[in-house]
Amino acid sequence: MMSSKPNSFLQNTAELLSSLLLGLLCVAAIVVSAAPPTVRPPAREAAVFPAHRAVVLPVILSAYTTINGGSQNLLAVSNVAREWGSYGLLGKVYPGTERLPVVGRMIIPEPEQLLKVHPDALFVHKQQAEVLRKIGMPGLVEVNFMPRDARKSRQSLWQLVGRATMQGPRVMQLLNWDAAQRRQLAGQLGGIPAAHRPRVLLVHAGRGMWSVPGGYYAMGSSIEEAGGTNLAANFRLNGQINLEQIIALDPDILLLDPNVMMSPYASSHDVSPRDIYNMPECSVLRAVKERRVYELPQHSYTNDAIEDPLLLAWMAEIFHPELPRQLRGVYRAAYQQIYGFALSEDDIDRAIFFNENLPSAGYERFRRGAEQ
Template identity: 30%
Template sequence: MPDTRSTGVVITRRRWLTGMLAAAALPAVAACGRGDAANAGAGPTVTDLTGRTVVLPGPVRRVVTIPMPAASMMIAVAGRPDVLAGMNAASASAIRTGFLGEVYPQLLSVRTDVAGAEFAPNVESVLAAEPDVVIQWGDRGAGILDPLTNAGLTVVSLTYGTQDDLEGAVTLYGELLGAQERSKRIVDGMRARRTRLTERRPTGTSPSVLYMFGDADGFPVAGAGSYNHFVTELVGARNPAGAIAQQRATIGIEQLLAWDPDIILLGNFGPALPADLYGNPALASLRAVRERRVYKVPLGGYRWDPPSQESPLMWEWLAGLVRRTGAPGLRSGVVRDYEFLYGTAPSAAQLDTILQVRANAGSSDYADFGR
């Protein structure tokens, strides 16, 4: 297969400081920017996760992130919040209700109108944020990429869903920001903790763990194409929805009752709490309900459900639930990781909030979880 990584170099001017340029002039401006930057070679050259080479016209100090996990990941790799010039509104909602919103209140004023439904960019708002680079999905069609590049913006693209994608994104952000040492430390830490979990994977019958996205209505679950499936298998458990190829699928109550999972996880993309399932008479026969093994997934610098810089903490949290060991040392691990990632250690009260102690108070084995 031919190597296509040398194609598709996108080099453009970093800022449009006036509104004098008519829309018809955009392609010409973009072409001029590509030539100027290629000759100047002032910024880093990176290969994004789609294999496309991108040469930046200068140092990266301001970033707009359209993929949801990218905002907090960029902050963690940079080691500071001021690198973020714009983000997806869904990223902001996690920050607003999570740890980062408390320790970096300035993030609450970062613009969130840079994208609409299905990651479609709001080009006018992105331009107004004056980014050095825009992070966008590269595997979801040209319709969400071309408007950005046609407007003269430098775009770096991501792929999504696997641990390799996660490590590749962290590495890419380090190259963009000149923070390779920090990004390497994050990736090396992930690999070491993954190895330890694999070596300690329990033998014998695997408990079943069903991840549900937490919607208020219906039962959307994570299939084999999801990162949640990877995490479930990593800790030695079994995903009853593993026969579903998709990342996400909605099932009926009959299927849920037929699967009868040992553990149910409720994600942070919806409001559902363990109490909602415990109080639902239609679910009273479920093993996870009878044994009080329904848990709301933690939310820290970002949601722990999808792949992010905090994924190793999710692995350890779930391993503690599956093995019924309570994940001893998890709380101190959160403190240690957050001191590096965000420069601030969470207080005991903040740890309780991150680990959803209140929401999970009625669930088994959670009273002293992580201590």
């Protein structure tokens, strides 16, 4: 029978000791962190430009390679930066981008890994840089996005990259080219009265789901600049929309954005205008009846390189068919002028999704050789 009384002395001591030990552990932690070790400023100047061993985490690789003239001097990039930096035509211009080593998941910096790579310039989101500032990481180049003003955001990004790579003249060239393109477009669209602006809705289309990029998405202001009316201008949210809501908005033109990877509500780019025309439920849409559903040309997520003026040129011709047919020329000239790269006709077809868009009204105008 279990009538032996266990000795309670050890038990009581252990219990008392354990609260004492935990207390000591806490106090030790407080003592250790009360006088945190300080990082002395490094002997050398923090950032050494031009960067020879750069790491790029944010999705701005296109801007970097465009200004730097390629992916040389890059040690590693984040997986998403590489994905977008090698997408579309820029992947052809700078084929090395696709083979860059990857450091970090998404855009979150991971200090130990970065220490191992030891870059001399580290491009990082301002909001994510805290952890790196704390360890005194030299060469931080903090990228700050101003979602409300995409154009200004892009210009300051170019200047930032220009400073880090010491490519000031190159940045000037880009800025001038960008301004010139916009000026030209504004001149062409100057005489168009507001009543003739088509009502445009830009959607991400995934498997059975539609989503509308809200105010944060840079493309909204581009629609206005290209002579259209952005039906989602007042949408605050980045999120789903249903067919009934699209019918209620009654867009003249429905633009499909191929870049659905960043949208949590649509999974992949697998819906083309042809698919929309074949969906019986969509037949009530005016844009479908008038065959004015288009897939946007390839572009990166933030349009951080030269995509924006090209998209503007494309949109302007889609919105206003009376304009001269010059898009293919604009593409060729841009790549020649900026990258010294001769685009083939096939490259352009692929970039503007010529075959996918062919069933839509007026896309014949973009056929090779149809330029004016």
